[in-house]
Amino acid sequence: MTRITATAAQAAALLLTLLCSSWAADAARPMQKDVEIRILAIGDSITEGVVPSKNIKHPYTIQLKQHLRKLRPNARITIKNQGIGGGGIFAVGFQKQTTIPPVAQRAIQQAKSNGKPYNYVVVMLGINDLLRMGKSAKEIKGGLQQIYGWALDAGSTVVAVPPLESPGFVSKGDYKEGERRKLVAMVRGIAAGVNRKRPGSPKMVVLDLQATVMDFYSMDASERSRWLDDGLHLTEFGYDVLGRAIARTINRNLADNR
Numbered sequence: 001m002t003r004i005t006a007t008a009a010q011a012a013a014l015l016l017t018l019l020c021s022s023w024a025a026d027a028a029r030p031m032q033k034d035v036e037i038r039i040l041a042i043g044d045s046i047t048e049g050v051v052p053s054k055n056i057k058h059p060y061t062i063q064l065k066q067h068l069r070k071l072r073p074n075a076r077i078t079i080k081n082q083g084i085g086g087g088g089i090f091a092v093g094f095q096k097q098t099t100i101p102p103v104a105q106r107a108i109q110q111a112k113s114n115g116k117p118y119n120y121v122v123v124m125l126g127i128n129d130l131l132r133m134g135k136s137a138k139e140i141k142g143g144l145q146q147i148y149g150w151a152l153d154a155g156s157t158v159v160a161v162p163p164l165e166s167p168g169f170v171s172k173g174d175y176k177e178g179e180r181r182k183l184v185a186m187v188r189g190i191a192a193g194v195n196r197k198r199p200g201s202p203k204m205v206v207l208d209l210q211a212t213v214m215d216f217y218s219m220d221a222s223e224r225s226r227w228l229d230d231g232l233h234l235t236e237f238g239y240d241v242l243g244r245a246i247a248r249t250i251n252r253n254l255a256d257n258r
Contacts, residue, residue, distance in 0.1 A: 035072065037250070038116060039064070039079045040156075042104045042147065043124040044091075046164070048083030049239055051229050058236045059083060063243025071251040080118075082107055089143030090135055091128035100125055104147045112154040120250055121151035124161035126183055127232070130176050131169055137182035145190060148204065152194065158204040159249055161242075162187050165216040167224065168231005172217045184208055202256065207249050213241065 041047050041061050049059025061081045068077055082103055086094035089101060096103075104123075111117050126144065129135040144160075151158050162184040170176045191204040210216070216224055227238040234242065 035075045035254075037068065037072065037075050037077045037120070037254075038111070038118045039077070039120045039122065039250070040107055040111070040118040040151075041079060041081045041083065041122045041124075042100065042107075043083050043122075043161075044087050044093075044100070044128050045083065045085035045233060046127070047081060047122075047124055048085050049081075050085060050233050051236060051239075052233055053229050058239050060234075060239045060243035060246065063240040064247050065243075067244045067247035068250060071247060072254070080107065086128055086132075088125055088128035088133065089140050090133045101143055101146060105150050108150045108154050108156070117154045118151070118156045120159055120253075121147075121156045122159045122161065122246060123147055123151070125163065127163035127166060127180075130163065130180055130183070131166065131232075134176075137179045137186055140183055141186045141190070144187065148190065148194070152198075152203060157202070157253055158191075158194075159246060159253075160187050160191060160204060160206045161246070162206070162208055162210075164214060164234075165210055166232045167216050168228065184210075202253065205249055205253055207245060209242065209245055213245075214238075 039061075041059075041064075047059065047061075049057040049061075051058055059081055061079050065077055065079050068075070084093040084096050084098065084100055084103060086092070087096070087098065087100045087103075090099060092099055104121075108118065108121065123144065126140045129140045129143075130137075148158050148160065163180055165177065165180070188206050188208075191202075191206045194204040195202050214227065216228060219227070225235075227235060227241075229235045229238075
């Protein structure tokens with residue numbers, strides 16, 4: 001009995017020593033820093049958040065940040081909004097006399113040069129090229145690929161949001177709407193190709209809300225007015241839904257990267 005008791009006491013002492021060592025190591029280990037999520041939003045007046053009837057700007061990036069904070073309460077979130085009203089791959093902005101590719105390239109490369117590349121680059125443009133410039137989906141695709149490439153080469157994950165339907169400007173049967181649908185399919189194809197070449201978690205995610213909640217052509221006038229301000233730009237409600245959807249997309253991608 002004495003030998004058994006002594007052995008048990010030694011085992012208990014050893015366990016206590018190990019536990020104390022573990023506690024000391026945990027205490028000495030620096031606390032894990034909050035995750036930093038840096039986001040760049042590239043686009044036109046939709047990214048800018050224009051609500052024409054109220055002459056205000058209510059960008060989706062407001063809800064993107066707020067909702068992402070709820071999903072990632074310990075994260076430090078910074079968002080740079082580079083929306084240029086009227087701009088596109090070919091279209092020059094109304095107030096800022098530039099197309100969007102050089103603006104995107106400068107923002108992406110500057111962040112990389114500063115040692116803080118964006119974790120996510122949200123790209124939502126093309127509608128001005130389709131409607132104002134009369135460009136084809138194939139022509140716009142090349143410019144989008146260029147922007148996606150700059151972001152991917154900088155180590156960013158791309159969230160591609162294809163241009164939304166514009167029932168206030170073109171009918172469902174209009175050839176420009178047909179080109180928009182072609183562009184959506186092309187963006188999906190680009191993403192599939194990118195992700196095949198980069199195994200692991202997706203480096204390019206396509207968020208096509210018109211495949212779900214934003215199918216504007218199928219809505220009656222009353223429901224559509226809740227989402228669209230002038231048949232092209234979103235209402236505050238619409239921008240908020242878009243921001244939350246992008247936040248959930250980024251949150252899922254972060255979970256996949258764990």
